[in-house]
Amino acid sequence: MKRITKIFLIVLFLALLAVPLVVKRFYNSAESEIDTETAMQRYGFYFEEVAKQSGVDFTHLAPKLDSKLENIMPQIASMGAGVSIVDFNKDGWNDIYLTNSGEGSQNALFKNNTDGTFSDVAKDLGIADVNQKESGVSMGAVWGDYDNDGFEDLLVYKWGKTQLFKNNGGTSFTAVEAGLPVWANINSGIWFDFDRDGRLDIFLGGYFPENLNLWNLENTRIMPESFEYAKNGGRKYLYRNLGGGRFEEVSKQFGIDSNRWALAAAAADITGNGFPDLFVSNDYGISELYLNDGGKRFIDASETSGIGFSPKSGMNASFGDVLNDGQLAIYESNISEEGILLQGNNLWMPRRNSSGMEVKFDNLASDFGVDHGGWSWGAQFGDLNNDGNLDIFLTNGYVSADRNSSYWYDFAKVTVGNNTIIGDAANWSPMNGRSLSGFQRKKVWINDGFGKFNEVAQMVGVNETFDGRAVAVADLWNRGVLDVVVANQNAPVLIYKNTVTPENGWIAFAFEDGNPIGARATIFWDGKRQTQEIHGGSGYCAQNQRRFHFGLGRAESVEKAEIRFPDGSTKVIENPERNKLHLIKRDF
Amino acid sequence: MSTNSASLTPVKVSSDVIPTKMFGIDSRFIAPILITLILLGGQISFGILESFLQTAVAILTSIIFEIVLSKITLNKFPHLASAYISGISVGILVRSPDIYWTFALCAAISITSKYVLRVKDRHIWNPSNFGICAMLFLAPYAVASLSIQWGNNLYAMAVIWILGSVIIYRLKRFHITLTYVISFFVFSYFRSLYTGDPYFAEIAPITGAMYQLFIFFMITDPKTTVRYSKSAQIGVVILIAFVELIFRLFEVVHAPYYALFIVGPVANLVDIYCLSRKSGA
Numbered sequence: 035m036k037r038i039t040k041i042f043l044i045v046l047f048l049a050l051l052a053v054p055l056v057v058k059r060f061y062n063s064a065e066s067e068i069d070t071e072t073a074m075q076r077y078g079f080y081f082e083e084v085a086k087q088s089g090v091d092f093t094h095l096a097p098k099l100d101s102k103l104e105n106i107m108p109q110i111a112s113m114g115a116g117v118s119i120v121d122f123n124k125d126g127w128n129d130i131y132l133t134n135s136g137e138g139s140q141n142a143l144f145k146n147n148t149d150g151t152f153s154d155v156a157k158d159l160g161i162a163d164v165n166q167k168e169s170g171v172s173m174g175a176v177w178g179d180y181d182n183d184g185f186e187d188l189l190v191y192k193w194g195k196t197q198l199f200k201n202n203g204g205t206s207f208t209a210v211e212a213g214l215p216v217w218a219n220i221n222s223g224i225w226f227d228f229d230r231d232g233r234l235d236i237f238l239g240g241y242f243p244e245n246l247n248l249w250n251l252e253n254t255r256i257m258p259e260s261f262e263y264a265k266n267g268g269r270k271y272l273y274r275n276l277g278g279g280r281f282e283e284v285s286k287q288f289g290i291d292s293n294r295w296a297l298a299a300a301a302a303d304i305t306g307n308g309f310p311d312l313f314v315s316n317d318y319g320i321s322e323l324y325l326n327d328g329g330k331r332f333i334d335a336s337e338t339s340g341i342g343f344s345p346k347s348g349m350n351a352s353f354g355d356v357l358n359d360g361q362l363a364i365y366e367s368n369i370s371e372e373g374i375l376l377q378g379n380n381l382w383m384p385r386r387n388s389s390g391m392e393v394k395f396d397n398l399a400s401d402f403g404v405d406h407g408g409w410s411w412g413a414q415f416g417d418l419n420n421d422g423n424l425d426i427f428l429t430n431g432y433v434s435a436d437r438n439s440s441y442w443y444d445f446a447k448v449t450v451g452n453n454t455i456i457g458d459a460a461n462w463s464p465m466n467g468r469s470l471s472g473f474q475r476k477k478v479w480i481n482d483g484f485g486k487f488n489e490v491a492q493m494v495g496v497n498e499t500f501d502g503r504a505v506a507v508a509d510l511w512n513r514g515v516l517d518v519v520v521a522n523q524n525a526p527v528l529i530y531k532n533t534v535t536p537e538n539g540w541i542a543f544a545f546e547d548g549n550p551i552g553a554r555a556t557i558f559w560d561g562k563r564q565t566q567e568i569h570g571g572s573g574y575c576a577q578n579q580r581r582f583h584f585g586l587g588r589a590e591s592v593e594k595a596e597i598r599f600p601d602g603s604t605k606v607i608e609n610p611e612r613n614k615l616h617l618i619k620r621d622f
Numbered sequence: 623m624s625t626n627s628a629s630l631t632p633v634k635v636s637s638d639v640i641p642t643k644m645f646g647i648d649s650r651f652i653a654p655i656l657i658t659l660i661l662l663g664g665q666i667s668f669g670i671l672e673s674f675l676q677t678a679v680a681i682l683t684s685i686i687f688e689i690v691l692s693k694i695t696l697n698k699f700p701h702l703a704s705a706y707i708s709g710i711s712v713g714i715l716v717r718s719p720d721i722y723w724t725f726a727l728c729a730a731i732s733i734t735s736k737y738v739l740r741v742k743d744r745h746i747w748n749p750s751n752f753g754i755c756a757m758l759f760l761a762p763y764a765v766a767s768l769s770i771q772w773g774n775n776l777y778a779m780a781v782i783w784i785l786g787s788v789i790i791y792r793l794k795r796f797h798i799t800l801t802y803v804i805s806f807f808v809f810s811y812f813r814s815l816y817t818g819d820p821y822f823a824e825i826a827p828i829t830g831a832m833y834q835l836f837i838f839f840m841i842t843d844p845k846t847t848v849r850y851s852k853s854a855q856i857g858v859v860i861l862i863a864f865v866e867l868i869f870r871l872f873e874v875v876h877a878p879y880y881a882l883f884i885v886g887p888v889a890n891l892v893d894i895y896c897l898s899r900k901s902g903a
Contacts, residue, residue, distance in 0.1 A: 039694055039695055042694070043691070043694075043695070043734070043737055043738050044738060046734060047731075047734045047735070047738045050727060050730050050731045050734055051731065051756060051760065053723075053727055054727070054757065054760035054761035054764070055760060057723070057761070057764070058761070058763060061763045061764065260770075261769075261770060262668075262770045263668055263770075344672055344673075345668075345770075371766075372762040372763050372766075373758055373762025373763075373765070373766055373875070373876075374766055374769070374875050375717075375766050375769055376717055376718060376719055376764070376765065376766040377719060378719030378720060397720060398720075399719075399720060400719065400720035400721055401720070405719060405720060406763075440873075442875065443873035443874070443875055444819065444823065444873070446769060446875050447823060447824070447826055447827055448823050448826045449769065450769050450770065450826060450827055450829070450830030450831075450832065451822075451823075451825075451826030451827070451829050451830060452776060452779060452826070452829035452830075453776075454776070454822075455822045455823070455825075455826045455829060456826070458822075460820065461820050461822040461823050461826070462820075462823060463817075463819040463820065463823045464818075464819070
């Protein structure tokens with residue numbers, strides 16, 4: 035070989051080896067803290083964590099399950115911190131409901147005192163004491179007015195007995211026996227009116243199989259049969275609201291028959307036929323998309339839509355019109371740990387030339403820059419800086435224990451194993467106080483409106499590293515901005531109070547009467563448009579406010595707002611006033 | 623993984639003589655066919671790949687680099703079986719969601735290493751092992767390694783084990799695979815005793831897909847296994863399993879790759895020295 039050829043080969047080789055070091059510079063997100071004034075100038079907003087100072091002093095506790103699971107207890111008892119936003123007394127101010135999971139622990143309903151503070155009224159109203167070994171412990175809660183009396187009722191889904199509480203005019207609650215599962219290990223629940231009959235129905239997604247009582251196990255064969263292809267999880271329930279406080283379980287009859295390990299669910303009208311479609315984010319496998327065929331049945335479009343390939347560890351389901359084109363994308367969180375397991379989060383974008391029941395999705399998370407989270411959990415879309423584009427708030431972190439000791443090696447060792455090994459908790463190495471993707475930072479991704487998101491969490495004041503689970507966005511103090519509540523596992527709840535540059539305008543719509551879940555709004559302004567829907571649960575064990583909140587950027591006016599009510603009727607509001615919460619009354 | 627096809631430069635050592643035909647097919651194509659079947663079976667049954675495109679990028683890059691570098695350095699058109707296997711191995715073993723450059727780069731590094739890291743006209747690292755280790759070292763932010771099963775039952779695994787074993791046996795490399803598997807199970811027992819972890823936890827990795835590719839394609843690669851004798855091959859593979867044991871005791875996730883990365887070239891250098899002394903004598 036000639037000398038020059040040798041030199042060329044060596045230079046080429048070294049150049050190839052240097053490429054990752056160069057590319058790494060583009061992967062590093064900004065990790066410096068800046069003062070609030072600079073954050074305001076650069077990004078148009080900043081957060082201040084105010085939970086305790088606003089009276090929300092709440093720490094989640096994990097359950098203590100059967101001692102047979104002691105070797106990996108932190109891994110199993112790793113869920114249950116949920117948050118849902120509700121205006122339970124219809125005073126026009128958002129309140130916060132938080133779930134707890136320790137046996138004997140109390141859930142909390144933080145009533146908005148309208149002066150910047152909250153007070154826990156759950157105990158007085160009879161919706162606190164719901165976590166007992168005998169009846170199970172909370173995993174999350176969602177609110178919906180199932181009896182159409184104008185007040186939202188409470189559904190608490192649990193590892194145990196799911197409970198429904200009727201809201202008595204915002205002054206008390208009554209437990210209702212509605213025929214919901216007597217015992218199931220539910221990790222996701224939503225309200226939605228799938229048949230558009232004017233009565234809210236319920237979807238519940240099981241995680242562990244329903245025949246397991248996690249406090250009293252016969253044996254340790256309770257784990258998924260595979261890390262990415264498991265179908266031995268809990269069943270799914272679809273409860274059709276018959277009226278009069280009665281529900282009928284119709285999942286199989288309507289085409290939902292799955293035993294994947296569901297961790298999150300959300301519904302929105304993806305096909306445009308006016309009926310809510312259902313997305314279920316599954317751990318240990320592919321996720322599922324059920325398209326609603328006019329309220330008559332659900333069609334499993336997981337594979338045909340492109341979503342049902344590439345199994346990962348789905349943990350979130352939220353919808354957002356990220357490109358302001360009227361099409362709802364789905365954000366799904368997964369697991370990413372450098373060098374070990376890089377699933378990447380999914381941003382399922384509807385393909386432009388597909389529509390209706392033939393809708394197709396592509397995962398563009400990497401292109402949009404929202405794939406690398408960590409061990410990701412709940413996420414929500416929301417225009418955090420009111421610039422007219424939907425941003426993403428994502429929380430991360432699994433088990434934070436010993437900072438200097440990681441369980442990842444042992445975790446990775448067993449999760450590749452055959453089902454005879456992975457399926458038995460006794461085969462898993464003891465965690466012994468080690469962390470597993472612990473102490474992870476949250477991500478705040480700001481949408482530039484052109485298909486790219488920039489991560490700014492630390493720079494806008496989001497620094498806490500508790501093991502985040504549920505995220506909910508709401509305007510907590512009626513200021514025309516979206517605040518963020520994060521429920522953390524085994525840790526205090528966080529409330530990020532948002533301050534947004536006054537140069538950016540906003541407009542919001544709330545419903546004066548009727549059930550808002552499933553309503554859809556599209557606003558047109560400054561040559562743009564954005565579509566949002568109101569959900570009866572989204573993200574991970576979370577529920578956002580029941581209002582539409584749109585950022586407007588510096589636009590001075592809004593051309594019109596098109597509102598589609600859950601029953602399909604529509605209303606157009608011409609030139610709605612900027613920087614105002616509009617109360618919508620349906621024209622019957 | 624480089625290739626299980628016959629050496630481009632035949633070495634007259636009994637343990638390394640590979641039949642020129644198998645099942646009526648040029649034996650150089652056997653390994654590529656097997657690994658392609660595994661890929662297709664895995665993808666159709668369980669969707670093991672993030673996308674076919676990523677694997678295609680790896681294969682294409684591999685082949686292009688092989689052709690170009692072979693023309694530049696040897697002025698000849700190479701047999702492409704080796705590059706194909708390197709490419710497809712990278713395409714399966716590298717996990718890098720929705721990113722394509724990592725596949726191209728890993729394949730490029732793998733093939734280029736073959737032409738740069740040479741002693742006495744032999745490349746001393748298994749190309750795809752080198753490429754994957756390089757990426758895991760240098761780009762952990764963008765790359766992980768295959769960490770799943772072929773589905774959730776024993777049947778898919780059994781098919782691959784049986785098919786792989788038959789072919790490896792016909793290629794006269796089965797002793798390498800068998801030695802490694804036995805060593806892994808034995809060392810797992812000692813690891814279990816030392817760490818107190820369940821024995822099943824220790825043997826779990828070998829039931830996964832990554833190990834099947836590692837066992838049938840990477841450690842048996844004729845170009846980068848020693849040629850001195852069959853016992854030498856067995857000794858080297860025991861050493862690989864032993865170094866892996868050490869890495870595992872230090873909780874290194876990619877222990878088998880790194881063990882081969884270290885032991886492979888050292889063994890090849892010793893092999894080259896011994897063979898040259900033998901031929902000199």
